[in-house]
Amino acid sequence: MKSFLKKIAYLLLGVVSVFFIWYFLQSPSLERNWNTDQKVLAEIQFEGNLIRVKNARNFDYQSTDDFVPSYYDAIYDIEKLTRAWYIIEPFGEKDGPAHTMLSFDFSDGQHVAVSAEIRKEVGESFDAVKGLLRQYEIVYMVGHERDLIRLRSNYRKDTVIMYPLKIQPQNLPKLFISVMERAKKLAEEPEWYNTITNTCATAIQDHANFLLSEDKKISWSKQILLPKYSDEIAYNLGLLDTRLSLEDAREYYTINERAMKANQDENFSQKIRPEIK
Numbered sequence: 273m274k275s276f277l278k279k280i281a282y283l284l285l286g287v288v289s290v291f292f293i294w295y296f297l298q299s300p301s302l303e304r305n306w307n308t309d310q311k312v313l314a315e316i317q318f319e320g321n322l323i324r325v326k327n328a329r330n331f332d333y334q335s336t337d338d339f340v341p342s343y344y345d346a347i348y349d350i351e352k353l354t355r356a357w358y359i360i361e362p363f364g365e366k367d368g369p370a371h372t373m374l375s376f377d378f379s380d381g382q383h384v385a386v387s388a389e390i391r392k393e394v395g396e397s398f399d400a401v402k403g404l405l406r407q408y409e410i411v412y413m414v415g416h417e418r419d420l421i422r423l424r425s426n427y428r429k430d431t432v433i434m435y436p437l438k439i440q441p442q443n444l445p446k447l448f449i450s451v452m453e454r455a456k457k458l459a460e461e462p463e464w465y466n467t468i469t470n471t472c473a474t475a476i477q478d479h480a481n482f483l484l485s486e487d488k489k490i491s492w493s494k495q496i497l498l499p500k501y502s503d504e505i506a507y508n509l510g511l512l513d514t515r516l517s518l519e520d521a522r523e524y525y526t527i528n529e530r531a532m533k534a535n536q537d538e539n540f541s542q543k544i545r546p547e548i549k
Contacts, residue, residue, distance in 0.1 A: 298406045300462035307392045308341060314414035316456040323348045323452050328384065329415030336427045344416070350445040352378040356437045358476070358512070359385070360503060361424045368498025371424070372472045374479070375417060375434070376448055383541040385420040386451050387413045388475040390465045403467035410465035412455035412475075418540040425531035434527045435503060436548050438513035443483045450482050473499035480511065516549055524549060 315326040327343040359373040375385040390398055390408035402408065413420065425432040439447060454475070463470065473496045481489045488509055495502045507518045514521045527544045534543035 298464075300406075300409045300464050302409075302459075302462050304391075304409075305394045307394055307396070309339070310389070310391050310411065310413065312343060313411055313459040314455060315459065316414070316452050318449075318452075321349055321351050323350065323449070325384070325414060325452075329413060329419050331419045331423075333419075333423055333427050336423070346382065346384065348376075348378060348382060348384065348448075349380070350448055352380050352382075353444045353448055354379050356439055356444060356447055358435045358437050358503070358506060359421065360433045360435075360500065361428075361430045362433075362500040363428070363430045368500045370473075370498070370500040370502070372476050372499050372502060373420065374447075374451060374476060375421070383417050385415060385417045386455060387415075387420050388472040389413055400467045403465055403471075406464045408465040409458075409462045410470055410475075411458050412451070414452075414455055416541075417544070421527075421544065422531060422535065422540065425528045426535055432527050432531065433503070433522055433525050434544065434546075435506070435521065435525050436513040437506075437511055439483065439511075447479060447483060450479050454479075468497065471496075471499075473497075473502055476502075480506075484509070513548055521549075 309329070309331060312327050312329070314328050317324040317326075324345070324347050326345045328346055330342045330344050332340045332342060353376060355377040357375040357377075359375060361371040361373070363369055363371065371387070371389075373385055373387040375383060377383055389411060390403070391411045392398070392408070396408075398408075421432060421434075424430050465471065477490050477496055484490070490496075490505055490509070495505050503512065503522065504518060506512050507514075507521070512521065514525070516524060525546060527546070530544045530546070531540075534540045537543055
């Protein structure tokens with residue numbers, strides 16, 4: 273019996289050893305057969321107060337699978353930043369899964385959305401377990417709100433909540449720069465996505481902590497793992513620019529109706545923004 277148990281133990285040790293060798297030998301890559309919507313990443317350059325973005329995404333959708341690829345170049349002046357928005361897209365039947373994004377407004381009328389996502393290869397779909405096993409790279413998609421927001425509100429038909437953030441004027445450029453620096457880094461130096469430690473929600477957590485004092489820094493929690501209710505953290509920290517209760521704010525800042533009405537409007541970004549309450 274002891275001999276049998278010893279063989280089983282050696283076998284398990286061998287299996288575990290093979291798994292860890294396989295796991296740690298994998299390397300993230302920028303060169304794979306990517307899905308069309310994530311094949312091209314934005315190229316970002318910093319020039320003083322200006323941030324130049326080449327190949328920001330602006331696809332025109334007829335459905336989630338029927339779209340016309342399109343890209344544009346833009347120059348963003350950090351001195352013209354006026355506001356940042358925290359966007360939550362709950363999805364699925366379960367209580368908690370959601371996608372989160374940030375978007376920024378400029379006094380010259382420009383808006384830009386940034387979405388941390390797994391970079392999917394052709395034929396791939398998201399799986400939380402695979403997300404623990406170095407099966408996806410993480411990237412920041414930079415693009416027009418008519419693409420990154422409208423895709424979710426109008427075509428995926430997911431609820432989209434768009435909260436105005438309350439950020440000190442001197443900190444708003446710092447937030448934008450940190451987001452764009454991260455987008456640039458991931459476009460040049462690939463990293464593995466991880467379902468627990470490196471997701472869209474942990475990305476925003478990191479950017480938020482960059483601005484918060486030590487006693488207010490956001491720690492990892494269930495709301496980060498299942499970020500449908502991550503707005504509760506932001507609300508309790510005073511990061512949401514609203515006088516409403518959290519429950520009322522969730523309802524008021526849901527933008528689906530506005531997004532549907534503004535669907536093909538060139539002024540989509542202006543039309544989806546609610547008055548701050």
